[in-house]
Structure formats: C-alpha cells, structure tokens
Amino acid sequence: MASLMEDEVFRSFAKYAAIITTKLLLMGPVTAYYRLTRKAFQNPEDAAAHSSKPEDLKQLVRTNDDVERARRCHQNDLENIVPFVLIGFLYSLTGPDPAWALLHFRVFVCSRFIHTVAYLRALPQPSRGLSWIVGLLTTMSMAHSVVHSVVFH
Amino acid sequence: MASLMEDEVFRSFAKYAAIITTKLLLMGPVTAYYRLTRKAFQNPEDAAAHSSKPEDLKQLVRTNDDVERARRCHQNDLENIVPFVLIGFLYSLTGPDPAWALLHFRVFVCSRFIHTVAYLRALPQPSRGLSWIVGLLTTMSMAHSVVHSVVFH
Amino acid sequence: MASLMEDEVFRSFAKYAAIITTKLLLMGPVTAYYRLTRKAFQNPEDAAAHSSKPEDLKQLVRTNDDVERARRCHQNDLENIVPFVLIGFLYSLTGPDPAWALLHFRVFVCSRFIHTVAYLRALPQPSRGLSWIVGLLTTMSMAHSVVHSVVFH
Numbered sequence A, B, C: 001m002a003s004l005m006e007d008e009v010f011r012s013f014a015k016y017a018a019i020i021t022t023k024l025l026l027m028g029p030v031t032a033y034y035r036l037t038r039k040a041f042q043n044p045e046d047a048a049a050h051s052s053k054p055e056d057l058k059q060l061v062r063t064n065d066d067v068e069r070a071r072r073c074h075q076n077d078l079e080n081i082v083p084f085v086l087i088g089f090l091y092s093l094t095g096p097d098p099a100w101a102l103l104h105f106r107v108f109v110c111s112r113f114i115h116t117v118a119y120l121r122a123l124p125q126p127s128r129g130l131s132w133i134v135g136l137l138t139t140m141s142m143a144h145s146v147v148h149s150v151v152f153h
Helices: A008-038 A044-048 A054-060 A065-092 A098-120 A127-152 B008-038 B044-048 B054-060 B065-092 B098-120 B127-152 C008-038 C044-048 C054-060 C065-092 C098-120 C127-152
Strands: none
Touching: A008 A065, A008 A098, A008 B065, A008 B127, A044 A054, A065 A098, A065 A127, A065 B065, A065 C008, A065 C065, A098 A127, A127 C008, B008 B065, B008 B098, B008 C065, B008 C127, B044 B054, B065 B098, B065 B127, B065 C065, B098 B127, C008 C065, C008 C098, C044 C054, C065 C098, C065 C127, C098 C127
16 A cells, blocks of 8 residues: 555645646636625526625626636646646556656646746736646646557566 | 455455446536536537527526536535545555445435535535545544554554 | 456547547637637636736626537537446456457547537537437447446356
8 A cells, every 4th residue: 555655756746636637626716716706696596695685696697817827727727737637647557757747747837836826916928827838738748658658667 | 366356355345446436427428418418608608509609609608506406515525535446445454444445435326416405406414525524534533444454553 | 467458448438538538638729729819718817817807807708609608518428438448448348348448448549539529519400419319329338338247147
C-alpha cells in the first residue's frame, strides 16, 4: 500500500495534484460568492431563499457578467486540471526523471493559478491564452511520455 | 497488482468511487429522458429524428426548464464527484484510519444523492446548498490529509 | 513503483487512457479554432485582441453555431471520458481477463472517436446517440465489475 507513497515522484505528484484539485474545487464557492453578492441566481428556489417578494423571484433568476466569467473559469479548470491529474498519475508510474517530473507539475500548477487571475480580473490577452497553452503543452508532454513508455518498453 | 485491492481502505474507496461515478454517468440518460419527454433538443439532427416536418425542426431546438435543471445537476456532479475520486484515491494511499476513511466516503456519497434529489425536485433551500457544502468539506478534508501526509512524513 | 506498469492489463489501460484523455484535451484547441475562424468570442478582452474598433467589440462577443457544437462535443467528452478513466483504473486493479479488458478499452476509445465525428459533422441520428450509448455501457460494465469484485471477493 505504502509503496506508491514511498516513491519520490509519486509523492510530488500527490502534493501538486491535491493542491490543484482543491483550487478547482474552490471555484464552486467563488461562483457562489459572485451569485450572492451580484444577486444573480440560476434556480427559483435559490432566489426564494433571498427574497420573499414574488416580483423579486423572476428578477433574481438572471445571468450576470461576473458570475458567467467565474463559471467559464471553473469550466476551463475542469477541462484542463482533471486531464492533468489523470495523465500525471500514469506519468508518475512510468519512472520519469524526478527533476523533470517536478518541473512538469510545478509549471502546470503555476500556469493554472496565472490563468485564474487572468480570467477573473479580465487581464488583456494573451495573458490568459498563454497560461492555458502552457498548461495544455505540459499535460500533452506527460501523455506522450506515457504512450511512449507503454509502447516501447 | 493485487496489492492495492488487498488493502481495506482502498477496497472501500474503489466501491464508493465506482458507485458515485456510475451515478454521475447516469445523469446523461436522465438529461436525455427529459429532452425526449419535453421534446427540447440541442441539435437540429436530434430534432430531425423526432419529426420530419420542417416547421417542427426549429421549434424543437429549444431549452426547457426541466432539461436545464438536469443539466445543472449533472454539471455540479462533474465539478464535485470527479475531484472526490481523484483526491479520495490519493487519500487512500496515505494510510488513513479505516473507520475515518469509510466515514469520509459514506458522507460524501450520501451528500451527493441528497443533492441530486434536492436539485431535480427543486426542494426549498438550504437543502441543496447544505448537501453541496457537506460534500465539498469532505473532499477538502481528504485533500488536507494528502498534503499533510506528503509534506510531514 | 514499476509493479503497476508491469501488469499487462494496466499497461493497456495506461495507453488507451492517455490517448483518449489527450483527445478530450484537444477539444480545447478545436473550440478555439472555431472561435478564431468564426470570430465569435466569450470575453471582451478576447475580442479586443482581434480588433481595436470599439464598435467591433460588442459584435464579436457572440455565440456561433459551429462554436457551440464544438463546446457541446467537448462537454460530452468530459462527462464520459473522465468517468471511463476513473472506473477503468479501478477495473484494471480487479484482475480482469486481459482480452476482455482490452476489448472494453478499445470499444470505448473507438466509440468516442465516432461520437466526435458524428457531433462535429452533424451526422444524422442515431449515429451520435448510438456511439454515446456504446461508450456508456462499456464504462458501466467496468463499474459493475469493480463493485462485484470488491463486494464478493
């Protein structure tokens, strides 16, 4: 059982995977914060918890630019962080060079934090685009190592 | 190979992860059911499979409240169940107390079934909100254990 | 460490999981390609990177049928490929028959490539629906094996 956790690369992977998955998870409360402060809800029952006036109910079920921005950021995290963890796990098992593996994990995690700041603050492009592509290339480099390792070893 | 599956905590994890991932997967057919019964499709080719009248095609590509509710429930499942499985796997490898680990898995799985019922039935808040937060805290507690275990042991 | 990668079934799983997760990841660039060629952006800062005329900014933040189709395809991939990898991993650990396991992995991967072609090309139904259901049943068959294996062995 403990054998995976005794491996240096796997321990690094576990740490960075837990950190970046927690960051993905926290996009839920971030979106909820925007919904509550901007009073923009998706469901009538949510609006009803914030106002008992019937005329408010219809008005509070609406979209808001800040909420939609947080949702898009959350969705991009889902689309990129989940594949990173799935492929990073397999990559950790192929016996990569520890320093090289650590570089992959750190570059990916940094790129996603930069991506979130660029998205939520609406920083000018190409800040968000570049941070997205860096994360994408990091994961694809690991996926290539996995396929190469399985096919040729 | 069999070493992971011989571990008590990992076996519990595997069972609950398989159950809750199947539940996530079944939200697809649930949404499809609402699309078919409410006749609200996303693609012209889907509408074409249900009616050959040209004037129907435009009308059948539409949104419907029940369909959108099922989709939001599915999306919330994706955002929460996938991180649970990713982090729960790493947590299982850190050698947690079996009873404590089992409590985490069971509380999470229960919270997500309650969440789905609360969402699809539009139960009054805070039923859905609380079940979401309980699941979130369960996963974050496991993520904390993973990082703590890697950094301090 | 190497013990998982020395297992025949796990090696097959690693290969197919890396391939299909890379395919999921590539839906990001596919959507970006449609956004750039159709000039349909989600964020004002993205539109600003493509035109400096103020009157263009509002017009370029819009939806486009091809972009929305690529996004739905990406979303369906997320909803189906991620559960496949999660459950496929647990399934690989239950000691399945190698030929039977390989069949599951190959059928799933094929079904998703067909699904993507059917979606992006808007092929007549039931091509897309069938490829989705085949993938779904493959993953559920593996989930059943996992639960059965944990409960009865």
